[in-house]
Amino acid sequence: MSLLNKAAVVPRALTHRELVELLTWPDADALFAAAYEVKCREIGRFVSFRGLVEFGNICEKDCYYCGIRKSNGNVHRYRMDADEIVREAEWAFKEGYGSLVLQSGELTGEANATFVENVLRRIHAFGGDDFGVTISLGEQNEETYRRWREAGAHRYLLRIETSNPELYAKLHPADHSWERRRDSLRALRRCGYQVGSGVMSGLPGQTADDLAADIEFFAAEDLDMIGMGPYIPHAETPLGKDALWTSELRKQRLELGLRMIAVTRLYLHDVNIAAATALQALDPEGREKGLLAGANVIMPNVTETRYRADYQLYAGKPCLNENSALCRGCLERRIAAIGETILWNRRGDSLHWRRR
Ligand code: SAM
Ligand code: SF4
Secondary structure: OOHHHHHHHOOOOOOHHHHHHHHOOOOHHHHHHHHHHHHHHHHOOEEEEOEEEEEEOOOOOOOOOOOOOOOOOOOOOOEOOHHHHHHHHHHHHHOOOOEEEEEEOOOOOHHHHHHHHHHHHHHHHHHHHHOEEEEEOOOOOHHHHHHHHHOOOOEEEOOOEOOOHHHHHHHOOOOOOHHHHHHHHHHHHHOOOEEEEOEEEOOOOOOHHHHHHHHHHHHHOOOOEEEEEEOOOOOOOOOOOOOOOOHHHHHHHHHHHHHHHHHHHHHHOOOEEEEOHHHHHHOOOHHHHHHHOOOOEEOOEOOOHHHHOOOOOOOOOOOOOOOHHHHHHHHHHHHHHOOOEEOOOOOOOOHHHHHO
16 A cells, blocks of 8 residues: 555554655655545535634744744734724624634733633624634633633634744744743643644754654644644744745745645544645645645635734735735635635534544
């Protein structure tokens, strides 16, 4: 039996070497097709939507790769007020998105915890439990995670960024801790969230061994959702300021991102995998390509247009001047074109979580 067939039949049964072999599989199209087949068998030809609200870019952290890091003085900082966030959430709900992601820079402290808690309660008041609410608000203490869960959040996304603590240390200042981030994922599980994490692929110094270990990390932490994407340099960051960025590199970075999706699907089978917006930044059809490589979730931006340019994590963020209604229409056509159906008005919970 070929390695592709073996991976497709039994979940979580490959060795580290075999994962590396798949990540570097010579026929990329065959790899993507095998992963897409597993996705269709497990989940069907369906895509779940999450309306993404980037509600603030003020951040206490200083990750070396991120355009909205604390030390980037060229960013115009904003945080929407509660009414604006709730209005956008309501729009996504009424449009049938079925699910929402609230994301921002990392802020800690009581005032922020209460602010988010109140927003979540207001969203829960109209959406109830049928409207999936994912939050992606960085590292918090367990008490805060618990309060936000009780206020109505169902899922939490916290990327580990890389499973290699040494590589993590090169990408962050000394007071950012890989162990604390890993422990946060465990705290989120204890608080009853569907837990999502992921990594960036194509980071300087990252190897195929690292990426295989990332996929093993997803299994070891028993994650329900994976959100990962290619690393894209941002000129106003320590990591991106001198980075070479050619069309050839963009092509390679896109392919690597798709390979990570495919091998993750071939290994884990039943988790939710998002086709990250960063894929679309590298190729107008990047997200559709992500779906055809095994992803089943897309996060269309529903943030009001005037804020979008201020939430630039990397160069070339797409849909900067489009409004949410335009994004919805254009995505619907693109998804129909690849023969997939959008699960409107459904929470789209992770199958892995439901089987737990
Ligand atoms: N602040 C929260 C956190 O870090 O978990 C949530 C928002 S943060 C902007 C979301 C993700 O953006 C990060 O986990 C990181 O993987 C990704 N990101 C940041 N800079 C990036 C870059 N230059 N290229 C690709 N992804 C990037
Ligand atoms: Fe802040 Fe998240 Fe960017 Fe790090 S990745 S600087 S925590 S917004």
